[in-house]
Amino acid sequence: MAAKGGGAQGKRPRRQAGSVPSMQQGSERALSIERIVATAVELLDAEGVDGLTMRRLADRLGAGAMSLYWHVDNKEEVFDLALDSVLEYRGPQGGETADWRGAIFHMLEDWRAGMLRHPWSASLLPRRALGPNILSRLELLGRILYGAGVAEADLNGAIWSLWNYVIGATITRANFDLSDADMAAAQQRLAHLSEKYPTIERARLLLDNDWDGAFRKGLDFLLDGLVPK
Amino acid sequence: MAAKGGGAQGKRPRRQAGSVPSMQQGSERALSIERIVATAVELLDAEGVDGLTMRRLADRLGAGAMSLYWHVDNKEEVFDLALDSVLEYRGPQGGETADWRGAIFHMLEDWRAGMLRHPWSASLLPRRALGPNILSRLELLGRILYGAGVAEADLNGAIWSLWNYVIGATITRANFDLSDADMAAAQQRLAHLSEKYPTIERARLLLDNDWDGAFRKGLDFLLDGLVPK
DNA sequence: GATTGACTCGTACAACGTACGAACAAATCT
DNA sequence: AGATTTGTTCGTACGTTGTACGAGTCAATC
Numbered sequence: 001m002a003a004k005g006g007g008a009q010g011k012r013p014r015r016q017a018g019s020v021p022s023m024q025q026g027s028e029r030a031l032s033i034e035r036i037v038a039t040a041v042e043l044l045d046a047e048g049v050d051g052l053t054m055r056r057l058a059d060r061l062g063a064g065a066m067s068l069y070w071h072v073d074n075k076e077e078v079f080d081l082a083l084d085s086v087l088e089y090r091g092p093q094g095g096e097t098a099d100w101r102g103a104i105f106h107m108l109e110d111w112r113a114g115m116l117r118h119p120w121s122a123s124l125l126p127r128r129a130l131g132p133n134i135l136s137r138l139e140l141l142g143r144i145l146y147g148a149g150v151a152e153a154d155l156n157g158a159i160w161s162l163w164n165y166v167i168g169a170t171i172t173r174a175n176f177d178l179s180d181a182d183m184a185a186a187q188q189r190l191a192h193l194s195e196k197y198p199t200i201e202r203a204r205l206l207l208d209n210d211w212d213g214a215f216r217k218g219l220d221f222l223l224d225g226l227v228p229k
Numbered sequence: 230m231a232a233k234g235g236g237a238q239g240k241r242p243r244r245q246a247g248s249v250p251s252m253q254q255g256s257e258r259a260l261s262i263e264r265i266v267a268t269a270v271e272l273l274d275a276e277g278v279d280g281l282t283m284r285r286l287a288d289r290l291g292a293g294a295m296s297l298y299w300h301v302d303n304k305e306e307v308f309d310l311a312l313d314s315v316l317e318y319r320g321p322q323g324g325e326t327a328d329w330r331g332a333i334f335h336m337l338e339d340w341r342a343g344m345l346r347h348p349w350s351a352s353l354l355p356r357r358a359l360g361p362n363i364l365s366r367l368e369l370l371g372r373i374l375y376g377a378g379v380a381e382a383d384l385n386g387a388i389w390s391l392w393n394y395v396i397g398a399t400i401t402r403a404n405f406d407l408s409d410a411d412m413a414a415a416q417q418r419l420a421h422l423s424e425k426y427p428t429i430e431r432a433r434l435l436l437d438n439d440w441d442g443a444f445r446k447g448l449d450f451l452l453d454g455l456v457p458k
Numbered sequence: 459g460a461t462t463g464a465c466t467c468g469t470a471c472a473a474c475g476t477a478c479g480a481a482c483a484a485a486t487c488t
Numbered sequence: 489a490g491a492t493t494t495g496t497t498c499g500t501a502c503g504t505t506g507t508a509c510g511a512g513t514c515a516a517t518c
Contacts, residue, residue: 030465031465031466053504053505053506054505054506054507055504055505055506058467063466063467064466064467064468065467065468065506065507066466066467066468066469066507066508066509067465067466067467069507069508070464070465070466071465074506074507075505075506075507095428122355123355123356125355125400126351126352126354126355126400126403126404127352127404128404128405130435135422135426135429136426138426138429138434139425139426139427139428139429142428142429142431142432142434143428146428146431152431152432155428155431155432156432156433156434156437156438156439156443157439157442157443157446157447159432159434160398160401160434160438160440160443161394161398161443161446161447161450163397163401164394164397164398164400164401164447165390165393165394165397165447166397167397167400167401168392168393168394168395168396168397168398168400169389169390169393169397171354171355171393171396171397171400172389172392172393172396174355175355175356175357176357193364196368197364197365197367197368198368199324199368199371199372199375199384200364200367200368200371202371202375202381202384203371203381203384203385203388204385205367205371205385205388205389206359208385209385209389210385210386211389213386214385214386214389214390217386217390217454218386218390218393218394218451218454218455220454221390221450221451221453221454221455222447222450222451222454224450224453224454225446225447225449225450225451225453225454226447226450259496260496260497282473282474282475283474283475283476284473284474284475287498292497292498293497293498293499294475294476294498294499295476295477295478295497295498295499295500296496296497296498298476298477299495299496299497300496303475303476304474304475304476
């Protein structure tokens with residue numbers, strides 16, 4: 001009876017972590033974390049954060065609700081796994097590019113774009129989940145920065161600054177990229193407050209937003225400061 | 230019967246918006262939005278986001294759960310109001326300071342600090358709520374930037390960039406400012422992954438974080454770029 | 459053939475948000 | 489004065505949620 005799992009286990013119901021279940025018997029309808037997470041993402045895409053319930057998720061999987069709990073500790077873990085799964089990065093992994101700026105831009109824009117393809121993911125960001133895909137991105141980010149000349153002592157702050165900026169921009173965009181109907185309503189609501197918020201009106205905040213351009217600009221400025229010339 | 234409320238009303242239960250209820254009769258235990266919001270903040274501070282339920286909130290107010298719904302449309306509105314209430318800014322409101330950089334720093338650091346005093350507020354950021362206090366801060370921010378020389382066309386992007394950075398930094402800090410116990414656990418979990426994430430280890434991510442210093446540094450870099458010299 | 463272990467799921471429970479409408483009180487009208 | 493309206497409170501009830509518990513199934517192993 002050697003311990004086989006990774007961390008502290010203790011709980012009764014739990015699959016082993018990392019190895020194939022020894023022999024999957026025929027049926028493709030067998031549950032697995034992969035299938036659960038993929039279906040959770042589907043459901044989240046279709047119904048939003050509040051639309052994901054353990055029962056509905058199980059229904060989509062053709063399973064009983066309680067069956068999920070063999071593969072997953074609780075609903076929170078489903079969210080954690082769904083969030084991380086959306087952040088997989090297929091892209092150059094090398095840290096030693098001549099074009100370090102391009103590499104960072106590529107990875108971070110892909111990051112933001114990936115989340116915007118699944119807007120629910122932005123609202124899941126305020127959690128302590130550092131899944132493997134997020135960690136890989138942070139690792140790559142640090143590798144590029146280090147290769148670009150950021151001192152070891154500054155690496156920590158540089159990584160966090162960029163992370164902060166990316167998740168902030170993603171959350172904002174996901175929340176305030178209003179539909180036309182919403183924008184008309186917002187415009188009307190702000191209209192008779194224009195004497196109270198003249199600058200907001202001047203900036204046409206919420207109305208004319210070049211989200212992508214602003215994102216790139218801010219990123220440029222951060223990198224100008226973070227990476228020594 | 231002139232329309233008295235502000236926006237579209239239509240709902241049955243709702244107090245008038247903005248004017249005092251004409252004559253508050255003696256009892257200080259009467260419900261009001263102010264009391265509801267203040268108590269909601271107390272409850273959130275004490276029990277966290279999941280600890281706030283309409284029943285518990287009503288209990289604290291010495292009222293029945295359904296009484297809340299006269300003052301508030303639904304639970305979401307309680308969250309919106311609680312979030313905005315935490316973001317009140319008492320500080321210099323002028324936009325034409327010689328020390329525009331100091332004014333921005335003061336306001337944004339106060340913003341972040343205020344939210345960190347109520348960590349639940351960080352997880353409420355991914356919502357579309359632009360309450361009066363948030364709007365005032367954005368207005369002030371825009372005013373300072375405009376006064377510092379940011380072109381009208383760049384104002385929108387500049388405001389959003391700073392907002393993005395601030396909320397990202399706040400969320401990160403609120404989520405990853407681990408307790409000693411958590412940190413020990415995280416360290417152990419990452420330890421045997423150090424060959425997979427060498428740079429994360431090199432940067433001592435999650436372990437030695439100078440949150441405040443990193444926040445100020447990134448802010449400096451953003452302002453260097455956003456405001457013309 | 460008996461035992462183990464991995465996996466599934468029916469039932470049940472406490473807690474949730476809130477619709478509905480009855481109750482009461484103060485203000486206003488006649 | 490009484491009658492009526494208007495503002496506010498709240499008891500009850502319904503549908504839905506996350507998940508504890510334990511019984512069930514089936515393949516692998518002894």
